[in-house]
Structure formats: structure tokens, C-alpha cells
Amino acid sequence: xxxxxxxxxxxxxxxxxxxxxxxxxxxxxxxxxxxxxxxxxxxxxxxxxxxxxxxxxxxxxxxxxxxxxxxxxxxxxxxxxxxxxxxxxxxxxxxxxxxxxxxxxxxxxxxxxxxxxxxxxxxxxxxxxxxxxxxxxxxxxxxxxxxxxxxxxxxxxxxxxxxxxxxxxxxxxxxxxxxxxxxxxxxxxxxxxxxxxxxxxxxxxxxxxxxxxxxxxxxxxxxxxxxxxxxxxxxxxxxxxxxxxxxxxxxxxxxxxxxxxxxxxxxxxxxxxxxxxxxxxxxxxxxxxxxxxxxxxxxxxxxxxxxxxxxxxxxxxxxxxxxxxxxxxxxxxxxxxxxxxxxxxxxxxxxxxxxxxxxxxxxxxxxx
Amino acid sequence: xxxxxxxxxxxxxxxxxxxxxxxxxxxxxxxxxxxxxxxxxxxxxxxxxxxxxxxxxxxxxxxxxxxxxxxxxxxxxxxxxxxxxxxxxxxxxxxxxxxxxxxxxxxxxxxxxxxxxxxxxxxxxxxxxxxxxxxxxxxxxxxxxxxxxxxxxxxxxxxxxxxxxxxxxxxxxxxxxxxxxxxxxxxxxxxxxxxxxxxxxxxxxxxxxxxxxxxxxxxxxxxxxxxxxxxxxxxxxxxxxxxxxxxxxxxxxxxxxxxxxxxxxxxxxxxxxxxxxxxxxxxxxxxxxxxxxxxxxxxxxxxxxxxxxxxxxxxxxxxxxxxxxxxxxxxxxxxxxxxxxxxxxxxxxxxxxxxxxxxxxxxxxxxx
Numbered sequence: 001x002x003x004x005x006x007x008x009x010x011x012x013x014x015x016x017x018x019x020x021x022x023x024x025x026x027x028x029x030x031x032x033x034x035x036x037x038x039x040x041x042x043x044x045x046x047x048x049x050x051x052x053x054x055x056x057x058x059x060x061x062x063x064x065x066x067x068x069x070x071x072x073x074x075x076x077x078x079x080x081x082x083x084x085x086x087x088x089x090x091x092x093x094x095x096x097x098x099x100x101x102x103x104x105x106x107x108x109x110x111x112x113x114x115x116x117x118x119x120x121x122x123x124x125x126x127x128x129x130x131x132x133x134x135x136x137x138x139x140x141x142x143x144x145x146x147x148x149x150x151x152x153x154x155x156x157x158x159x160x161x162x163x164x165x166x167x168x169x170x171x172x173x174x175x176x177x178x179x180x181x182x183x184x185x186x187x188x189x190x191x192x193x194x195x196x197x198x199x200x201x202x203x204x205x206x207x208x209x210x211x212x213x214x215x216x217x218x219x220x221x222x223x224x225x226x227x228x229x230x231x232x233x234x235x236x237x238x239x240x241x242x243x244x245x246x247x248x249x250x251x252x253x254x255x256x257x258x259x260x261x262x263x264x265x266x267x268x269x270x271x272x273x274x275x276x277x278x279x280x281x282x283x284x285x286x287x288x289x290x291x292x293x294x295x296x297x298x299x300x301x302x303x304x305x306x307x308x309x310x311x312x313x314x315x316x317x318x319x320x321x322x323x324x325x326x327x328x329x330x331x332x333x334x335x336x337x338x339x340x341x342x343x344x345x346x347x348x349x350x351x352x353x354x355x356x357x358x359x360x361x362x363x364x365x366x367x368x
Numbered sequence: 369x370x371x372x373x374x375x376x377x378x379x380x381x382x383x384x385x386x387x388x389x390x391x392x393x394x395x396x397x398x399x400x401x402x403x404x405x406x407x408x409x410x411x412x413x414x415x416x417x418x419x420x421x422x423x424x425x426x427x428x429x430x431x432x433x434x435x436x437x438x439x440x441x442x443x444x445x446x447x448x449x450x451x452x453x454x455x456x457x458x459x460x461x462x463x464x465x466x467x468x469x470x471x472x473x474x475x476x477x478x479x480x481x482x483x484x485x486x487x488x489x490x491x492x493x494x495x496x497x498x499x500x501x502x503x504x505x506x507x508x509x510x511x512x513x514x515x516x517x518x519x520x521x522x523x524x525x526x527x528x529x530x531x532x533x534x535x536x537x538x539x540x541x542x543x544x545x546x547x548x549x550x551x552x553x554x555x556x557x558x559x560x561x562x563x564x565x566x567x568x569x570x571x572x573x574x575x576x577x578x579x580x581x582x583x584x585x586x587x588x589x590x591x592x593x594x595x596x597x598x599x600x601x602x603x604x605x606x607x608x609x610x611x612x613x614x615x616x617x618x619x620x621x622x623x624x625x626x627x628x629x630x631x632x633x634x635x636x637x638x639x640x641x642x643x644x645x646x647x648x649x650x651x652x653x654x655x656x657x658x659x660x661x662x663x664x665x666x667x668x669x670x671x672x673x674x675x676x677x678x679x680x681x682x683x684x685x686x687x688x689x690x691x692x693x694x695x696x697x698x699x700x701x702x703x704x705x706x707x708x709x710x711x712x713x714x715x716x717x718x719x720x721x722x723x724x725x726x727x728x729x730x731x732x733x734x735x736x
Binding site: 096105268299 | 441444445448449450464470471472473474475476477633634636637640641667668669670671672673674
């Protein structure tokens with residue numbers, strides 16, 4: 001196999017597919033990425049078996065073939081080259097020479113593409129289509145509340161549920177639920193759970209600064225994302241997702257409107273008094289026109305007043321500060337509305353249109 | 369004690385003195401910094417016994433006193449506050465209240481300043497005076513070749529040697545020597561070894577973007593740096609420094625002039641083929657008009673030609689690539705001159721005026 005590509009084009013492709021190279025694996029072929037140019041285009045492929053990426057790179061094919069390279073090494077070598085044409089030439093004995101200007105790498109390890117697992121074939125039925133920007137935003141605004149422990153597989157993924165033209169993306173970890181609703185251009189009836197890892201990696205690959213579209217195809221066992229010259233295929237998580245509708249409610253006894261930045265800064269400040277591993281709640285004391293936010297720990301205490309608009313009853317309620325911080329951090333609105341019932345019931349941070357809903361369970365606290 | 373300072377002024381001072389708070393210590397008082405306002409100014413002090421910093425912060429003293437605070441906690445709390453006036457109020461029981469706008473931290477731990485070690489008194493004889501910019505540059509261009517192992521204390525410091533109006537700064541680690549020569553405005557006769565740690569921390573504190581001056585005072589056991597409102601006092605390393613003059617020579621058999629950027633990029637690229645912990649030399653094959661730089665390892669080989677100007681004999685010589693990289697990285701000249709004798713003798717990278725001299729010992733190599 002022998003190809004010539006521009007260094008930057010090649011690097012862009014290598015960066016994309018390297019997201020599917022597992023950092024730890026006992027199977028050395030998984031540490032490789034494949035360059036396959038048997039079909040007249042230069043395809044880069046990586047596949048960690050749960051999740052695979054394919055992308056096409058511009059360039060010239062001098063000699064067909066499919067060769068697997070250690071992903072870490074080839075990435076480092078290509079990255080180090082000047083911005084010019086790069087030629088990769090692998091002979092029948094899998095000895096590889098990489099040349100660029102007056103630079104020549106020789107005897108770089110490579111191996112037959114025959115050992116390599118190609119991506120599974122996914123049947124292309126009608127895709128749902130959303131902009132890159134929207135997909136990236138939706139992932140950012142929900143991914144933080146998946147569970148990172150493996151005891152409940154379903155919690156490590158996100159529900160993508162489409163009823164008619166409404167896409168609802170849901171993540172939860174037993175203490176909180178994050179929901180984003182998006183309007184689509186067409187109607188569907190789809191319910192799948194996509195691994196958090198897949199969504200995290202896709203979010204890194206797609207640039208969020210353009211309105212280009214992503215096509216998403218759903219099959220029985222796989223979900224496939226297509227954008228630009230790139231295809232991402234991932235297994236979905238099998239089984240029934242949690243029934244969340246019964247946990248959601250629009251009833252409230254207290255509603256406050258608060259400046260998001262002030263509240264976030266205040267809670268971040270309060271957490272400075274919490275030593276790592278220590279579980280101290282932040283306590284909101286909601287009265288007319290202001291909320292007192294305070295925390296008590298062995299390191300000291302903090303109290304801060306923030307102006308609010310309030311409807312309904314006064315209330316004192318405690319939260320894990322991290323859960324409030326995570327939700328507030330991803331909301332783009334200047335002011336947020338928080339709906340509460342009592343000190344034992346979940347609070348909801350949501351906008352009028354339910355574009356976003358963050359449910360957070362309160363925690364018990366003692367007042368000193 | 370009760371003081372009020374602007375948050376940014378206070379933070380600037382805290383950042384400076386925190387450089388003398390050791391990251392690991394068994395003496396809890398060393399983790400503290402002192403605020404002392406008994407002399408009518410607000411002094412911040414930290415001291416790790418080898419090395420101490422004092423700085424003066426603008427502000428209002430409502431009540432005199434000297435109180436020690438956990439450096440990590442007070443730094444975090446003050447940093448978190450909005451840019452406005454901050455009041456620190458410690459009562460007779462060492463209960464501290466910090467207030468800013470509507471924020472109130474309470475019960476912050478503090479302790480009597482009596483346990484705190486003040487900086488040693490250094491007699492202020494005639495100082496040597498150099499610009500911050502020069503001091504920072506000189507440190508950057510030599511500090512990398514001190515030795516980081518503790519078996520030879522003298523190698524962990526840098527020689528500051530002044531003969532007449534010439535300051536020579538030297539560091540060495542047994543494989544290489546780095547030298548910078550600076551002209552001073554006055555004549556002195558001084559020879560001290562300053563701990564590398566002190567120089568590293570000073571380099572972080574002084575901003576390199578201005579021509580403000582630093583006064584340096586030398587005593588029998590201490591060196592003191594004064595600039596702006598800040599004083600840094602450090603023990604010096606006692607004993608006789610290595611005799612380096614006998615290792616320096618202006619004789620050569622081969623001299624090359626090479627583009628610094630090209631050579632640095634090339635050697636960086638070559639090191640990509642070296643696995644961590646593997647000691648592979650980079651081999652320079654010097655011929656008329658070009659040097660071939662190559663490396664061989666289990667991962668593959670690299671060869672690159674770079675155009676040079678050459679005087680004298682052809683030569684093949686091997687180096688630890690890290691030593692060449694370290695020296696080339698800190699040289700600001702576009703082209704560097706390298707002086708060589710044979711494959712067993714040290715090479716010298718230096719400019720005409722000996723403003724900088726980098727001696728690097730070669731290593732043995734086998735040609736494949």
C-alpha cells in the first residue's frame with residue numbers, strides 16, 4: 001500500500017478515528033488503526049468493538065492495500081511532520097516508510113489489515129437530522145448526570161426518545177435527572193439508550209461552531225452517526241429505560257427566579273469549605289426577595305444572600321452542592337426558575353417551555 | 369487583627385508568598401502564611417525555613433496584630449470573592465471572619481503569629497542590580513541543567529560568580545554545563561551557590577515583561593532578592609563549587625552553523641521513536657553543507673538532512689537527544705554555532721561573545 005496525503009488532512013482524520021482507540025486493552029489489534037484504500041478512497045478506521053469510527057481522507061493512492069498501524073505511534077509521527085505532502089509506503093513484508101520533505105521514518109511497525117475488525121453494517125433507514133451545534137449542546141447539557149459506576153449499565157447511557165417530532169434526551173444517576181427536549185423536522189417513533197462514552201467521543205469530534213447536519217440512523221443493535229466524511233457506529237444499551245414520567249411534576253409550592261451566575265458563583269464558593277470526600281449539604285433558606293445560601297463544615301462556615309423573585313411559601317432545603325453546580329453550569333439562560341414543594345421533595349430547575357428540566361433530589365440537613 | 373484590602377491587591381500578595389509554602393511538610397505552621405500589621409503596613413509572610421518571602425499589600429489596618437492562616441484555605445477563599453473590598457477580622461480567640469459584599473465566611477481557622485518563623489535578617493550591603501527581565505531570562509536559560517537528584521547538593525544549585533563587572537551563572541549535572549554571562553553596572557567579587565528551588569520560585573514571581581530592577585544582596589549564609597514590595601530570602605548552598613574552567617575550551621576541529629528551529633524540530637521528531645526509559649542516542653553525521661541526523665530504535669528509524677555551514681573536518685557523533693533539546697530550546701538566536709573536536713570530546717553550543725555556553729558530553733553509539 002502506498003498513499004500520499006497532505007499532512008493536515010491526514011492529521012485531521014487520524015485525530016477523529018483515534019477517539020475509538022481504547023486507552024487500555026489486552027488485544028493489540030485494537031490499539032491499531034486501519035488505513036484501507038482498496039475501494040479507491042483513503043479510509044481510516046478504528047474500532048474498540050463497542051464503538052467504531054470511519055473517516056475518509058483526501059489524497060493520492062499509488063498502490064492499493066489495507067494496513068493496520070499502532071495508533072499512538074503513527075499519530076505522533078505524523079503530527080511531528082511539517083505541513084506538506086506525506087507519503088506512507090508499506091511493502092509486502094509490512095515494513096513501512098513514511099517520508100515528508102527531507103524526513104524519512106523507516107521500519108515503522110505495521111501489520112496486515114486482515115486481523116482488523118471492520119465496522120458493522122448498519123441498515124440506512126430514514127435518518128433523524130439535527131445540526132452539529134444542537135447535538136453537541138444536547139450532549140453537554142445532559143451527559144454530566146449519567147452514572148459512572150458500572151453497577152447499573154442503563155444509567156451509563158442516555159435515553160434518546162422520539163415521539164412524533166419531539167426528541168427527548170434523558171440521563172439520570174439515582175439522585176437527579178437531566179432532560180433536554182428538541183423539535184425535529186419530521187415525525188418518528190424511536191426509543192434507544194446510547195452509551196455515554198459514545199456520546200462523549202462524538203461530542204469531541206464534531207465542531208460545535210457550524211450549522212452542518214448530522215444524520216443519525218437507528219437499528220436494532222446499533223446507532224450510526226454520519227457527518228462530513230465521518231461515520232460513527234456504536235452498540236446501543238439493550239433493555240428497558242427507567243420510567244421517568246411518573247417522577248416529573250409541574251406542581252409546586254415555591255417558585256424562585258434567580259440570577260444564574262450569582263447562584264453558581266455562590267455555591268462554588270461554598271464548596272471551598274468542603275474537604276474532599278466530605279458530604280456537606282448547601283442549605284437554601286428561601287424568604288421573600290432573597291435566598292440565604294449557607295454551608296457549615298470543619299473548615300468554617302459561609303453565608304451569602306442573593307436577591308430573588310419568589311412566589312409561594314418560604315422554605316429551607318438542603319442539596320448536594322455538586323448537583324446544583326452541574327445543572328447551573330450548563331444552562332445558558334441569565335436567570336433560572338426553580339420549582340420546589342417541600343424539604344423532602346425534588347426540586348426542578350426548568351424553563352417555561354421545558355426545553356430543559358433538571359430534577360435534583362434534596363438531602364437531609366441539621367441546622368447548627 | 370482587622371484589615372481591609374482590595375481583593376485583587378490581596379490576591380496578588382497571597383500568590384507571591386504562597387510560593388514559599390511547602391507542598392509537603394510535617395510541621396503544620398509551615399503550611400501557614402502570616403499576616404502581620406503590627407508595623408503600620410500589611411505584611412504577608414511565608415517561610416519554609418530554607419526560603420522565605422515577604423510582601424507588602426495596600427490596605428487599611430483597623431486593628432493591629434499578627435495572625436497565621438492555613439495558606440491553601442485562605443488562598444482559595446479570597447480567590448473566590450468578587451473584585452471588591454475584603455475585610456479579614458480575627459478576634460482574640462483566633463476565630464476569623466472574612467466578609468466581602470454580601471458574602472460572609474465565619475469560623476475560619478487561624479492561629480497566633482507567635483509560632484511563626486519570621487525571615488532571617490540579612491545585612492544590606494551593596495546590592496547587585498539587574499533587570500527583572502534579565503534575571504528571569506538567565507534563570508530560564510540555565511536552570512534545566514541542575515541535577516534533580518539529592519546525592520550531590522552542589523549540583524542542585526546554580527553558581528552566581530561575579531568577577532569585576534561580569535556575572536557568570538553556571539549549572540551542571542555531570543553530563544553537561546550551562547553558562548550565561550551578563551555585564552553588570554558595577555564591579556564586585558562574589559561567588560555563591562543559590563538553590564535551584566529558590567531560583568525557580570523567584571522566576572515564577574517576577575514578571576518578565578518589564579525593565580524594573582531587582583536588588584540582590586549577598587551575606588555569608590543568605591541571599592536576598594528585593595523588588596517592588598517583595599523580599600525573598602534564601603539560604604545559600606555551602607561549600608566549594610566545581611572547577612569548571614578546566615573543562616571549557618575554545619579549540620575545535622569542526623564548527624557548524626545551523627538553523628536552530630530546524631535542528632530542534634528534527635531532534636524532537638527523532639525522540640518520538642524512543643520509548644520512555646530507553647536510552648537511544650541521536651547521531652549527527654556532519655559532512656560538507658549538511659548534517660544527517662538519525663536515530664534507531666525498536667519502533668523504527670528516522671533520518672533527516674539539514675543544511676549547514678561547516679568549517680573543518682567531517683564527524684559522526686552521538687548525543688543524548690534530551691540534552692541537545694534542552695539547550696536549543698532556551699537559545700533565542702535564529703542560527704546557532706556548534707563547536708566539536710571528536711566523537712569522544714564535549715561539544716560546545718555558544719555564541720561569539722560567550723553570552724551563552726552549553727557544553728554537552730557525547731555518548732557512545734553503534735552504527736547499524
